[in-house]
Amino acid sequence: ENELVRQLDELDSSLLKNEKHKVLNKMIGLVTFRDLDFTPIHLHDKDLGSLKGGTLKDDAKSRDFTMNSLQLDPVTGILVDATGIGLKDVEQRKLRFADESVFKDSPHYLLRYFKFVSRGYSAAAPTRMAVLKNLKYVKKLSSLRIEKFLQRQVAEKDGKVGLDKFRDLFVSMDKQLWQNKMEASYRKVRGALK
Numbered sequence: 001e002n003e004l005v006r007q008l009d010e011l012d013s014s015l016l017k018n019e020k021h022k023v024l025n026k027m028i029g030l031v032t033f034r035d036l037d038f039t040p041i042h043l044h045d046k047d048l049g050s051l052k053g054g055t056l057k058d059d060a061k062s063r064d065f066t067m068n069s070l071q072l073d074p075v076t077g078i079l080v081d082a083t084g085i086g087l088k089d090v091e092q093r094k095l096r097f098a099d100e101s102v103f104k105d106s107p108h109y110l111l112r113y114f115k116f117v118s119r120g121y122s123a124a125a126p127t128r129m130a131v132l133k134n135l136k137y138v139k140k141l142s143s144l145r146i147e148k149f150l151q152r153q154v155a156e157k158d159g160k161v162g163l164d165k166f167r168d169l170f171v172s173m174d175k176q177l178w179q180n181k182m183e184a185s186y187r188k189v190r191g192a193l194k
Contacts, residue, residue, distance in 0.1 A: 056082040061099035064109040069098045095123040100130045107137035118165035146185040
């Protein structure tokens with residue numbers, strides 16, 4: 001059994017209760033349980049195309065949501081909440097962006113908002129306003145990227161029901177953007193499901 005998964009099991013039984021862990025990529029150590037991801041610190045420099053250094057707080061701010069900005073020291077097993085609110089947001093199933101300045105370079109984080117809300121996470125008014133303000137960046141995503149997102153992050157786990165909830169939430173924020181940018185990819189992914 002993967003040592004990191006064992007350590008996660010020991011961290012907080014209330015957080016991990018009755019959940020199966022899945023090691024998705026042993027090469028980089030990506031571990032997913034529930035809707036949370038633990039990955040190695042990875043600040044990416046888009047100009048250099050490589051990893052760059054930074055603090056734990058810098059890394060936390062490069063993630064999508066505070067709940068996904070938790071960091072685990074695989075040696076000591078210590079869980080670090082560099083934002084100070086990530087663990088609380090996990091417990092309350094609340095969405096709060098770690099830093100909305102990442103949307104311009106990572107517009108797929110906006111799509112993750114709809115995925116999580118369709119799964120029952122709540123979002124405060126400032127989070128919803130940040131989505132509305134930055135949704136325009138979804139236009140930067142290619143159709144292929146949108147299809148892959150819908151297939152891997154929504155359809156494989158949540159099926160047609162999840163895709164339809166995702167669609168309804170997106171349309172409630174920007175119907176025109178949905179029709180112009182998302183609809184064709186949605187129909188292709190949904191049509192491929194049995």
